[in-house]
Amino acid sequence: MTDRIARLAGIGFDQGARTIIRGELAALPPGGRLGVAGDHDALLVHLSAWCRKEGHRLEIPPAGTSSVRAWITPGPTAHVRWARAERAGGAGVSGVVSHPPAHWGLAARGALVEPGGPPAPFDLDRKEVVWADLAPALYAQAAARQWDPATAIDWEAGGGLPAEVEAAVVQVMTYLVENEQAALVVPARLLARVHPHFREVMQLLAVQAADEARHIEVFSRRATLHGAELGTSSVGGRASLTSLLAEPDFSLASFLLSVLGEGSFLNLLSFLHRHAPDPVTRRIAELAHQDEARHVAFGVAHLAEQSRRDPAFRGRLRGAIERRHDLLADTAGLNEDVFDALTLLAAGSWSPAAVAEGHAVVQRLQADMFEGRRNRLVRLGFPPDEAAELSALHTRNFM
Template identity: 60%
Template sequence: MADLANLGLDEGGHLLVTHGLDALSPGERLTVTGSHPALGIHLAAWCREHGHQVAWTDAGPSGSPRAGRAGGTADDTTVVIVKGSAGERRWQGAERAGLAAGPPAAHANAAWGLAARGALVEAGGPPIGAQWSERDHVWADIAPQLYAAAAASQWDPATAVDWTAPLGGAPPEVERAVVQLMTYLVENEQAALIIPARLLSQLHPHYREVMQLLATQAADEARHVEVFTRRAVLSGGEPGTSSAGGRASLQTLLDEPDFTTAAFLLSVLGEGTFLDLLRFIAEHAPDQVTADVTRLAARDEARHVAFGVAHTAHLARADRHYLGTLRQAVERRHAALRDTAGLNAEVFGALVLLGAGSWSPEAIRRGWAAVRDLQDRMDEGRRRRLAAIGFPDDEAAELSALHTRNFM
């Protein structure tokens, strides 16, 4: 029985009727009572629309109350509804979009569309045009933890950096070196923003943790673009130079169509190498602003690298032959960039000068040695990450040597 009191069907009363019918099987009866003057008319129309039948109604004020509602009056209307089977047929063919608890499904059905994981999905909805719907091609077990860490670690460029801090007494040429490095970082971070955004747009939402993680990664890169841009012009000058070879190197990342190879080239090799670069700049920064923006960016980039390594290793374990695909991606990129100039000479010079601190011969020797040591650390880090993915040590060393001279 459903007692609506004076609630009209057009005021939410239909929810009480539906709730009562949900507990019944097709053919069973529900008695509805209420004092709303249009209840009988509204229920008759509602039943026709939803595939139920009105078996009996006492719609007039002269009838006696039929329900056992305390305080019922002769103005009450009583309607008996026979539940139809239309609602049951609606959900025939429905399936669960995986399990709400536990790991995501190995394959995400395009017919699930935007349904929440674990939801009962009615048949007939529009399929989602996601390019990547296989778990092994996008997943890493660490993704949920990395997303939680990323969500907790977002920082505000306006408050995390003291933009009023003095730039210090560094020589003008060192300041120009910082400006050049910031210009170079902006260029690379813009590519690093586009790639996760593109991957995100083609990912099946069933793998929501990866989608969320990529969204935070794009947000990270947007912040990096902002802070590096602000630092580049903080002293009032113009940004530095942008080389054709550097842009060509980044374009090969944008052109990579596969989810895993794009994540591998960007995060495992490129951003992994950039971690060492950012730490170098922070270590040799001539002012607090430069140290802070590179330190904060490095903290974010470490998460991006962690996901790239974990995901690539996950797929390599699931499909050992995929290591060959990754090798081909490195070799293909190396061949495409063979005739380019590599790292912008102004960027290399800026790194040396940053490490030196001045133009004296002895300082330049020191800066040169520091940059050579940086390149060795970059190579060591790439080999270590490649080995973690599953490459033998000798192959890891060979592939690291093929990585672009442009760092990213």
């Protein structure tokens, strides 16, 4: 039996009858008819108009001969627009296509996309430009490891630091806020340009921006925790960060920010965790480090895939480093107040012997940053000697 009956009782088209009929038609076997049984006074008027619009053939038996008031036979033009529709890839990661069309727009990946509609303004619309196979796993990890500044940090712990040590913490936190504001703007700008078909990358960038917003909150809160005013912001530091905002290319922006800048920040956060003079600063450094490590991991994974596909891509990465170095050649580099603050945190006091040791520790920090950048560049396919050369050209402002 290929016929089905849609039983509407007393509801009309403006009360859900159309939904029932559409559902029954969708389940109708090929060649079948759909009988419509219902008591609403305007049922046949509305049903006739709807069938003409949809391309269905309607037969109305003589009144009183059957409980079925009408029979619908799907016509050859029914749902023509869906016959010409296409799937927006597959719903899972394996269904990601290389170049989703602009008219897919905001359609969910795997959805049946009706033809027509305006093109969406997403210029980052090629898989090789934005994708990394690690992105879905990193997003899942990021979503699972979000933390609340109000509960993850015991803001009452510590306190009572010597005035000069507290001032050093405040200066470092001021510097971190400045850098994290740049680190928020870059992924936020890129996020708005990524085609939603690459949703895991879009989600990961959104979480990255949220991470940076949270870092700005906790660094600012620690800076003012004991009533101090914030420290200094140097022209050279702001110039270095502004140069990150000027890079429109997705891969090069990820390279300069995540692989080089945030990679160096991992060393800085590890330094702060080791030399934090109070539990609040130590906990902040620990939590921020776990977030920044994900940002670096995505940048490295994305760029490593590009480099494997196209060895000439490394030339573009080198060019980005050299252009930024030349742009910042006349700037002063790291804020001296920040350098002195780091030295004091490592030293613990202003005694000459302690300061000498603290200075040496900060020098080792910079050497660790250099080595970390060199190692990541090697992972991207650069020979070790070239990686060392390029690591040395990175901005003295760390980020």
